[in-house]
Amino acid sequence: MSRFGSVITAMITPFTSSGEVDHAGAGALAQWLVSQGNDALVLSGTTGEAACLTDEEQVGLWRTVRAAVDVPLIAGSGTNDTRHAGELTAQAAGAGMDAVLIVTPYYNRPSQAGIDAHFRHVAGCTELPVIVYDIPVRTGRKISAELIGRFAREIPNVVGLKDAAGDPGATAEVIAAAPEGFEVYSGDDSLTLPLLAVGAVGVIGVATHWAAPVMRDMIAAFQSGDIASARSLNARLLESYAFETGDLNPNPVPTKAMMRALGQPAGPCRPPMGFGPDDLEARALAVHERLYA
Numbered sequence: 001m002s003r004f005g006s007v008i009t010a011m012i013t014p015f016t017s018s019g020e021v022d023h024a025g026a027g028a029l030a031q032w033l034v035s036q037g038n039d040a041l042v043l044s045g046t047t048g049e050a051a052c053l054t055d056e057e058q059v060g061l062w063r064t065v066r067a068a069v070d071v072p073l074i075a076g077s078g079t080n081d082t083r084h085a086g087e088l089t090a091q092a093a094g095a096g097m098d099a100v101l102i103v104t105p106y107y108n109r110p111s112q113a114g115i116d117a118h119f120r121h122v123a124g125c126t127e128l129p130v131i132v133y134d135i136p137v138r139t140g141r142k143i144s145a146e147l148i149g150r151f152a153r154e155i156p157n158v159v160g161l162k163d164a165a166g167d168p169g170a171t172a173e174v175i176a177a178a179p180e181g182f183e184v185y186s187g188d189d190s191l192t193l194p195l196l197a198v199g200a201v202g203v204i205g206v207a208t209h210w211a212a213p214v215m216r217d218m219i220a221a222f223q224s225g226d227i228a229s230a231r232s233l234n235a236r237l238l239e240s241y242a243f244e245t246g247d248l249n250p251n252p253v254p255t256k257a258m259m260r261a262l263g264q265p266a267g268p269c270r271p272p273m274g275f276g277p278d279d280l281e282a283r284a285l286a287v288h289e290r291l292y293a
Contacts, residue, residue: 002183003129003159004072004099005039006202006219007212010047012252012259013061015267021057025265027068032264034069037212039202041065042101045076046138047206047252052270055088059095066096074131078102082118086125099129101162101204106139112147123155130157135164135187145173152182162187162204163195172198189215190241193234196222207240209255210262210288236291243287249276258284 011033014025030041043065044050044058053061062075075097077089085102092100102122104115123130132151136142142165151158152174163171164187175184175198186192186203196219208215218233243258245251253273257280259266268275 002201003181004074004183004202006223007038007208007216008040008042008074008185008202008204009033009038009208009212010042010045010076010204010206011065012209012255012266013044013048013053014259014265015270017267019268019270021053021061022265022267023060023064025267026061026064029259029265030065030069033209033212034071036210037216038071038208040072040074040098041069042074042076042204043097045101045133045204046103046135047255048076049252049270049273050076055091058088059091062092062095062097072098074099074101076101076103076133078104078122078133080105080108082121085118085122089122089128090125092126093128097128099131099159100126101131101133103133103135104139104141104143106141109140112144115141115143116147116150119151119158120155123151123157127157129159130155131160131162131185132158133162133164133187135162137164137166145170145177148174149177152178159183160185163200164188166191168194168198171195171200175199189237189244193218193222193230196230206244206251206255207237210258211237211240211291214291239287240291243284249280254280254284257281258288261285262288 014022016022075092077100079085134143160183162185184200186195189205189207192203218230222230253276256266261281261284
């Protein structure tokens with residue numbers, strides 16, 4: 001078993017109809033996600049609309065969910081401001097978090113040297129385990145395989161990578177060079193099976209809001225050597241992968257629609273994301289029904 005398990009959901013942040021954080025809903029949703037087979041949760045990540053939350057809202061959310069569930073909780077405490085990210089990360093342990101997820105500084109597009117300095121500073125602001133989050137489609141910068149390897153070898157509390165870079169070949173290089181105990185999670189649901197093949201230990205997912213049992217079975221089948229079953233289960237998940245995000249309905253708009261359709265706390269996304277088209281909840285139910293048919 002990996003440090004945080006194999007199936008982790010990057011949880012949406014439920015909002016009330018007036019746009020406030022729905023704390024009761026967040027606790028209830030976290031409990032439901034755990035009951036569906038999630039080993040751990042990421043709070044206030046991309047899917048949790050962290051960019052639209054104040055620091056006070058994020059820390060309050062962390063405390064609420066910590067009181068609701070006893071699985072490992074990973075705080076998305078990275079920002080594009082190194083000092084700010086360090087200050088927020090320093091609050092995670094006191095809010096009961098078990099680890100932090102630190103994204104590459106977005107928008108600024110720093111050099112590899114700048115990325116290096118950023119992660120070293122932020123990791124130094126906490127004793128909690130740190131997972132590096134590489135998602136160049138959103139940040140505008142790819143962390144080089146060489147730099148990720150240096151983090152793994154040189155920063156004691158950097159223990160893993162959430163890989164959403166879309167390049168399994170580069171991920172294989174990272175895993176081959178990393179020290180024992182450094183764990184890689186797929187950060188792109190659709191690439192989970194390919195990344196398992198090069199040594200990833202699981203997924204930090206979005207479709208796992210509703211597909212955790214199938215994802216868990218797929219990972220277990222692969223790890224037991226039943227590749228045919230893993231491929232079959234992955235095929236069942238393809239529609240969920242396609243539904244979870246896209247240019248017309250970016251993440252987390254479809255996921256919130258799915259949770260509303262399933263009767264779980266969600267509410268709207270905060271602007272600039274909003275609700276999405278009127279038929280999105282009906283489409284979500286159809287995806288869910290076919291997944292479990």
